[in-house]
Every structure is written in C-alpha cells, then in structure tokens.
Amino acid sequence: VLVRAPEKAVQEKGAQEKGAQEKGAQEKGTAPQLAGLAAAADAACGGALTRAMAAADFTGKAGSSCVVLAPGAGLRRVVLIGVGNREQGGGHSLRDMEAAGGAAAAALLRDEEAALATDGMPASHAAHAGLGAMLRSYRFGLYRTKEPADQAPRLKRLVVLTDDVAAAEAAWPAARAIAHGAALARDMITEPPNVLTPAVMAERCLALRELGVEVEVLEPSALQDWGALMGVSQGSANEPRVVVMQWRGGAEGEKPVCFVGKGVTFDTGGISIKPAAGMGDMKYDMAGAGAVIGAMAALAGRKAKANVVGLVGLTENMPSGTAMRPGDVVRSLSGQTIEVLNTDAEGRLVLADVLWYAQDRFAPRCTIDLATLTGAIIVSLGHEHAGLFCNDEALAGQVLAAGKATGEGVWRMPLGEAYDKLIRSDIADMKNIGGRPGGAIIGAQFIQRFVRGPWAHLDIAGMAWATKDTATTPKGATAYGVRLLDQFVADHHEAGRAPGRETGREPGREMGG
Numbered sequence: 001v002l003v004r005a006p007e008k009a010v011q012e013k014g015a016q017e018k019g020a021q022e023k024g025a026q027e028k029g030t031a032p033q034l035a036g037l038a039a040a041a042d043a044a045c046g047g048a049l050t051r052a053m054a055a056a057d058f059t060g061k062a063g064s065s066c067v068v069l070a071p072g073a074g075l076r077r078v079v080l081i082g083v084g085n086r087e088q089g090g091g092h093s094l095r096d097m098e099a100a101g102g103a104a105a106a107a108l109l110r111d112e113e114a115a116l117a118t119d120g121m122p123a124s125h126a127a128h129a130g131l132g133a134m135l136r137s138y139r140f141g142l143y144r145t146k147e148p149a150d151q152a153p154r155l156k157r158l159v160v161l162t163d164d165v166a167a168a169e170a171a172w173p174a175a176r177a178i179a180h181g182a183a184l185a186r187d188m189i190t191e192p193p194n195v196l197t198p199a200v201m202a203e204r205c206l207a208l209r210e211l212g213v214e215v216e217v218l219e220p221s222a223l224q225d226w227g228a229l230m231g232v233s234q235g236s237a238n239e240p241r242v243v244v245m246q247w248r249g250g251a252e253g254e255k256p257v258c259f260v261g262k263g264v265t266f267d268t269g270g271i272s273i274k275p276a277a278g279m280g281d282m283k284y285d286m287a288g289a290g291a292v293i294g295a296m297a298a299l300a301g302r303k304a305k306a307n308v309v310g311l312v313g314l315t316e317n318m319p320s321g322t323a324m325r326p327g328d329v330v331r332s333l334s335g336q337t338i339e340v341l342n343t344d345a346e347g348r349l350v351l352a353d354v355l356w357y358a359q360d361r362f363a364p365r366c367t368i369d370l371a372t373l374t375g376a377i378i379v380s381l382g383h384e385h386a387g388l389f390c391n392d393e394a395l396a397g398q399v400l401a402a403g404k405a406t407g408e409g410v411w412r413m414p415l416g417e418a419y420d421k422l423i424r425s426d427i428a429d430m431k432n433i434g435g436r437p438g439g440a441i442i443g444a445q446f447i448q449r450f451v452r453g454p455w456a457h458l459d460i461a462g463m464a465w466a467t468k469d470t471a472t473t474p475k476g477a478t479a480y481g482v483r484l485l486d487q488f489v490a491d492h493h494e495a496g497r498a499p500g501r502e503t504g505r506e507p508g509r510e511m512g513g
C-alpha cells in the first residue's frame, strides 16, 4: 500500500535536519494516517499496520518502506511504501509513482501474487506505479542453470488496485509498451557478445514485425560503399548488419523522425586494443542501438501517431590480420575520407555512415543518435546525465524536456568550430581522433560532419549500464533512451495526444518552436 506522509512530517523534512526528522516521527500527530484500502487492511489486521509503522518510525517519506510480515487476516506480507506528501509541489509526480511501484516489486519479489493499492490517486498514477513495478522486476535469467529455489524471484502477477478502473485500463497499454520496449533493449544489451553478434541482433529486430514495424536488414553485400562502417567490421569474423525499422503511425507522406543507434556488439578497440581490465564491459557498446530498437518497440506497441524510422549499425570491433590499421584511410558513404589514427574511436565511424544513409534516404524532420561513444563523457558527467550535442536550439530544448519528463538525465554540451579544427587531417578530409581534452565534444564534432538538418547526439556511455539497483532499474543494462525517445515523439511528433498517454510537457511552457 502507498502511504502518504502527513503534513507535519514533510515540514520537518523541509528543515533538512536529520535529528529533527527522526524526532518528528515520534512526535504526536506526525504518524502517517492510513486511508482507503490501507485503512481497511489495517482494520482487518486489528491495527497491526499502524503498530508496525510506529515500531519502525515509519513516516511515509518518499522512498521509504516498511515490510510487515504475517500481520493477520491471512496476509503473508504487507509492504507500506512512503510516497511523501502530495502538498509538496502540488501532487506526486509520475516519477514518484514509478519509484513506489519499483519499491513494491522489489519487496514483493518472493510472493507469487501481490496487489498494489493506489486508491485515492489518479488513474495515471496507477499506470505509472505498474510501469515502475515492471521496470524494476526485470531480470535476465537465461544462463542461470542452478539458482537455489529459495533465491529465485517468484512474483508472477501484480494487481494494481485503483478507483478508476476504466481510466487506468486506458492508460495502461502505453505504459506496458514502454516497459516491454525497455525489457527488449535490456535483453539485447545484457546478452553476452558471443551470442549477440551483429547477425543475431539483426535477426532479433525482425520480431518487431509482429508489432507492425517494417524491418529491413542490410547485409554486407549492400554495404560495400559504407567504407567507415566496413572499416570497423573488417577485422571481425562476424559480419556487420544495418537494420532499418520503419513505424508509420503518422500521416501518409509526412517526413519521419529518425533515430540512429551505435551497435558495436563488442568493442575490443581493434588494433588500438583496450586494456584487459574491464574489457568485458564493452559488450554493452551496442546500447545505443538497443535503445533505438526498444524505443521502436515501445512506439509500435502503443501505436504512436507518428512516422518514425530507427536505424542501427551493427558490427564488432576486433583486432586481426584483416583488421583496420591505425593510419588507414577509409572512404565513408558520404564520400568524405577519414584517416583512422585510433581504431578504438570506431563508434563515430559507424555513425558517420548510418547517419548519412538515414538522412539521404528519409530526409527526416530531425535525427537523434544514441551512442556509447566516449569514456570522456563519463569523466564529464558521471552516471547522472547523458551528454547532449545539438545543432538546433528548438530540438535541444525538446530533448532536454523529454529527459526531464522521464527521469533520464540529459545535460547539454557545446559544439564549435574550434573543436572541429582538432580533427583536421594532413592527408584526408578528417581524422577520427583529436586529442584527449574535450574528448566527447570531439567525437560529436566528428559526427556533425556527416549531418544535415536538425540533429541531436546523445553520448550515453555513462548511462547504459548501472552497477547498483535504483528505484526502477535493477543493476545492469538500463535501457537508457527508450523512454526519452518515446516521450520525445509523444510530446512533439504526435498530432494530438495519443489516448491514455501522459504528456511530459508542462502546461503553458512550450519548448522551442
């Protein structure tokens, strides 16, 4: 059950002083009052929940929870989840509801069936609590053959109780589609690189056809002019693929939005090989592609009223006798030549060709690429924000707003002529590296040379993988970008509001034009 903090406890919390807060919990009148279904459950258990809250000093603070075992009335486990006070800022945000749903799922993992009471809250809150629960209970169990039964999660069904069933049922399919898209992305990103080769990843994209997405796989024979991408892949025994996924939910003939993802299924660095420590992390160097695929699944799953094309460049980056050498010059699909001075700066080579192709073929309204492009962006922004590089103020505002609305952090980074100069080559049109300082910007600057029209680049190297659990994400692949891209489409490329879809736009504050 979701428990609101009482007025008083929140005021004390506002004092930002731990002592005061703990004292506040003991003060008369600050204990959270159970209402609705929670009160009914409490009464059925003879007040066991109220007693447990007092014994645990539970105040209902957002993010807090209190587990009550066998309280009576035949209940196995009751979890009280604090959602703070709705007087704070005029209502719980949908993010708070997702966190609460996530906390519920985490606490109830060992129960086969559970119910989550959201009565007294709007239907959208019920849907987002369900979304949070689904996101948090994601698990990748494919390769576990001997997990002890007393440790395996058992939760099969979580029923969300709500006052307005019809409205909640209308809101749910969109939320569920997002959860499915995120799970699809996480599945791919988590797969080991021996399993998820470019060909296998492309094959898995075909599953989107069931959702009504048109999926085309470009084989190496169709990629002969893609010199930058082929340069990266030439050292690998696993051939590259490019996948084009079209969702036509918008008006016939309306120009699409393009999403482009870096899909390096394993990045050894190539001949400019990476150090051994941590190299295994580079299985998630296809997380940008994973996010694009997951977003396409989410958009199709909720029948978004927009035309969207997702393109992913899938390749391995391996050292071998056929691998690209530092010093090689390749000719990109655009015709521009690139001196490859570091084979580990491969993501930009892949994106150069896929971006060029996307713009050439689809003349998109705008293009957003996602890539685990640089370690430098992790130095800049840590694991809280992806770096946003953008050549269009309106688009930048929209991407930032989508990040805010979904809780997927985005921070704008600069582009500029002075950085572009750093990738001038003595013998080709450009080189693929430009020195350590401003490394993420240089990567973006390189990509910009293959861009026409409004474009945003998200460097997600610090966001694709989490080393600890958060409210709605178990540690591991985060599927960062799936929700942001979906929200971006919902807010800016769907004519009206799709039914049952929450908008992230704040009323009266339109971003960009």
Ligand code: BES
Binding pocket: 267, 269, 285, 342, 344, 345, 346, 347, 372, 373, 374, 375, 376, 433, 434, 439, 461, 462
């Ligand atoms: N895939 C890496 C970037 C990366 C690092 C992703 C850490 C996720 C976590 C990328 O291909 C790479 O190797 N970049 C180089 C660029 C450099 C050679 C200019 C880097 O960041 O060191």
Ligand code: MN
Binding pocket: 267, 269, 343, 344, 345, 346, 347
């Ligand atoms: Mn690399």
Ligand code: ZN
Binding pocket: 264, 267, 285, 344, 346, 347, 372, 373
């Ligand atoms: Zn890489």
